[in-house]
Amino acid sequence: MSERVLIIGAGQAGMQLAVSLREDGFTGSVTLIGEEPHGPYQRPPLSKAFLSGESDEESLELRSPAFYVENNIVVISDEQVVEVRWDAAHGTAVTSTGRLIPFDKLALTTGSSPRRLSIEGSELDGVLYLRDMADAKNLKRRWDKAEHVVVVGGGFIGLEVAAVARKAGKTVTVLEAADRLIARAVSETTSEFYRAAHERRGTRVRLGASISRFVGDGTKVTGVELDGGEVIPADIIMVGIGVIARGELATQLGLETVNGAIVVDSHARTSDPRVVAAGDAVLLPHPLTGDGQVRVESVQNAVDQAKLAAKTIMGGADEYRAVPWFWSDQADLKLQIAGLSNGYDATVLRGNPDDEKFSVLYYRAGRLIAIDSVNDVLDYMAVRKALGNGQTIPADQASDTSVALKTLVQD
Amino acid sequence: MPNVTYIQPDGKEITIEARDGDSVMETAVRNGVKGIIAECGGACACATCHVFVDETFMDKVGGPGDLEDDMLDGAAENRTDCSRLSCQIKMNAGLDGLRVRIASEQV
Numbered sequence: 408m409s410e411r412v413l414i415i416g417a418g419q420a421g422m423q424l425a426v427s428l429r430e431d432g433f434t435g436s437v438t439l440i441g442e443e444p445h446g447p448y449q450r451p452p453l454s455k456a457f458l459s460g461e462s463d464e465e466s467l468e469l470r471s472p473a474f475y476v477e478n479n480i481v482v483i484s485d486e487q488v489v490e491v492r493w494d495a496a497h498g499t500a501v502t503s504t505g506r507l508i509p510f511d512k513l514a515l516t517t518g519s520s521p522r523r524l525s526i527e528g529s530e531l532d533g534v535l536y537l538r539d540m541a542d543a544k545n546l547k548r549r550w551d552k553a554e555h556v557v558v559v560g561g562g563f564i565g566l567e568v569a570a571v572a573r574k575a576g577k578t579v580t581v582l583e584a585a586d587r588l589i590a591r592a593v594s595e596t597t598s599e600f601y602r603a604a605h606e607r608r609g610t611r612v613r614l615g616a617s618i619s620r621f622v623g624d625g626t627k628v629t630g631v632e633l634d635g636g637e638v639i640p641a642d643i644i645m646v647g648i649g650v651i652a653r654g655e656l657a658t659q660l661g662l663e664t665v666n667g668a669i670v671v672d673s674h675a676r677t678s679d680p681r682v683v684a685a686g687d688a689v690l691l692p693h694p695l696t697g698d699g700q701v702r703v704e705s706v707q708n709a710v711d712q713a714k715l716a717a718k719t720i721m722g723g724a725d726e727y728r729a730v731p732w733f734w735s736d737q738a739d740l741k742l743q744i745a746g747l748s749n750g751y752d753a754t755v756l757r758g759n760p761d762d763e764k765f766s767v768l769y770y771r772a773g774r775l776i777a778i779d780s781v782n783d784v785l786d787y788m789a790v791r792k793a794l795g796n797g798q799t800i801p802a803d804q805a806s807d808t809s810v811a812l813k814t815l816v817q818d
Numbered sequence: 819m820p821n822v823t824y825i826q827p828d829g830k831e832i833t834i835e836a837r838d839g840d841s842v843m844e845t846a847v848r849n850g851v852k853g854i855i856a857e858c859g860g861a862c863a864c865a866t867c868h869v870f871v872d873e874t875f876m877d878k879v880g881g882p883g884d885l886e887d888d889m890l891d892g893a894a895e896n897r898t899d900c901s902r903l904s905c906q907i908k909m910n911a912g913l914d915g916l917r918v919r920i921a922s923e924q925v
Contacts, residue, residue: 449859466840471848478850707857734863741885743863784885788865788892 410435412720413500413510415488415656417441419450420686420709421516422469427717429478437480438508440500442487443539446472451706453543454567455736458550459574464540491656498681512720515657515669515677515684516713519650519704524559528621533628534644537564546645553642554578557631559618561588563735565647566601570737573610580639581605582616582631591649594748594767597779600760601737608738650704652688665690668702673726675716683719685712693747694729695776695794701747705733730794743784745791746777755805757786757812766790766812768805775799789813820914824869827853827922836909842918843867843905853920860905865889866924867904868897872917876900879907879916895921 412428414421417439425439441447448467456462475482483502490501491513500508521536528534535546546568556572558565561583573579581588587598588605602612617634621644630638652668663670663678668690675683675691686709690700694708711729718725733744740763751769758765766786769777775794780787789812793800800815823833824846836845846854846867855866862885871879879902882890886906890897904918 451859451861455861465837466844468848470850474848474850706859710857732864734858734861736861741863782885784888785891788889792892 410511411497411509412437412512412514413498413508414439414514414516415491415500416516416518416653416686416688417443417447417482417484418516418518418686418709419447419469419706420518420713421514422447423710423713424514424516424683424685424717425475425480426470426478427714428720429480431717431721433717433721435511438483438510439475439480440483440486440488440502440508442485442503443541444485445540446470446475446482446484448540449706450539453540454537454564455571457543458547458568458571467540488656491659493660493681511681513682514716514720515682515688516686516709517653517656517669517684517688519652519687521646522649522651524646524648526618526620528623528628531621531623531628532626533623533642534621534646536646537568538650546643549643550575555640555642556580557582557639557641557644559631559644559646560648561585561612561614562591562647562649563589565645566605566737567735568645568647569605569610570608570740573605573608574738578640579610580641581610581612582618582633582639583612583614584616584618586614588612588614592744592748593779594751594754594769596754596756596760596767597742597781600765600781601740603760604740604763605737650687652690652702654688657682657684657688665700670700673697674719674724675712675727676719683716685709685716691727694727694731695746697726701749703731703747705731707732730791732791739782741782741784743780743787744777745787746775746794748777748779751776753802755802757806758783758808768800768802770802773799773802775802775805786812789816792816820909820911820916822909822913822916822918824851824854825917825919826851827920838910840909841905842869842907842909842916843903845909846904846920851920853922853924854904855924856905858905862886862889862903862906865893865903868893868895868921868924869902869904869918870898870900870921871902871907872919873900875913875916878912882906893921894923894925 487503654664654667657669669684748769753770764782766780778790858864
């Protein structure tokens with residue numbers, strides 16, 4: 408009997424895993440199941456082009472329905488796997504409709520869900536999150552009528568929404584609990600640049616903000632009350648305070664998890680070799696050095712890990728090695744990040760943030776490990792290539808903008 | 819709806835009816851055209867949807883914007899005067915019959 412692969416989670420990683428199995432010549436059955444009412448689609452535009460109206464639902468579709476049929480990939484939508492177990496000879500998934508799906512190999516691409524705020528008023532109508540298409544439609548439905556938008560959390564998603572709202576002429580306030588924006592992902596220089604850049608465009612940014620409650624008229628939210636009593640009016644509140652890995656099914660199977668994140672090795676294998684996992688839900692060995700474990704919440708990681716997981720299912724022994732990269736579009740500012748800056752001990756600033764075109768290069772023990780580039784594609788591309796080749800750029804020369812970074816790359 | 823023809827890296831041609839307003843990249847990826855990777859999903863952030871536009875269409879398609887121009891400098895296969903990132907070309911009736919050759923190296 409030919410092998411049956413079940414992929415749970417129909418996001419970017421799940422879709423890629425299914426497609427890669429077929430591209431690599433897998434001849435068994437491939438079933439991709441997701442709880443959303445439609446097939447796999449792109450999530451990144453939900454906080455950008457979809458919200459601004461530049462793209463619609465159909466244009467976000469990752470593959471056409473006909474593509475899955477032609478490639479013999481069974482896509483099951485609007486159905487959640489509630490239980491998964493190994494029987495003697497094979498595994499079985501039980502769905503929310505009571506359907507039983509048998510499998511021989513399992514892939515978990517379960518993704519993540521937004522961290523929820525639980526404070527007084529957090530259940531009021533108009534307190535919104537943004538992760539999936541349903542969230543985005545919910546936000547968009549209220550968008551045109553909303554004059555006052557408050558964003559809770561100064562991370563990528565919150566700042567992207569803030570930028571779209573401001574461009575649409577709304578009054579926008581970003582509330583961030585930490586003393587700088589995007590603190591988890593970028594250096595102080597980049598954080599400070601984004602604070603100033605958003606304020607230049609008319610968004611109010613409040614750092615060190617401590618929220619006491621959301622206030623409303625009984626059903627609908629009308630504002631945010633800060634400690635001290637100040638109330639900021641809000642027609643909608645978009646909460647973007649991070650995500651939690653969805654490791655419930657992994658836990659059911661007794662797989663190793665850390666804070667819900669599914670632990671995988673460099674082959675995308677979980678602690679049970681019959682189960683692979685990829686994407687946002689995963690805690691993986693550092694993709695460049697192999698040292699330590701990281702979570703990488705990005706399209707790039709979902710795609711590259713899924714490709715590797717497909718090879719592992721087919722018996723391959725390749726190890727995961729990929730340059731992490733990421734982007735965030737906020738107003739006319741394109742941030743591109745290559746590498747992982749975790750654990751850096753020095754930075755080099757290249758260019759002038761006041762020009763809204765600059766880069767920050769991150770070093771550890773004298774070696775280049777990452778870059779943030781704002782509106783500077785050439786710097787970003789040079790570093791991405793260098794990191795992929797295991798190369799570096801001397802820190803003492805990197806700040807000279809009269810010299811192209813790519814000419815400074817060395818082993 | 820306008821047709822677009824892709825010449826895939828393996829030399830095979832495939833013609834697809836595009837939705838008005840969809841990009842040349844989106845049309846390709848959704849329909850499983852080989853060779854267009856489009857890692858960033860159309861944000862002009864990755865240079866993995868590099869195509870060479872048929873010369874006869876260059877006037878209608880136009881050249882790259884500033885950011886795209888820089889991205890093309892970093893593309894895996896060397897650019898030519900007909901290079902574009904296909905995520906930045908939106909299909910419309912005026913582009914019916916468009917032909918693009920997909921760069922063989924994207925990453």
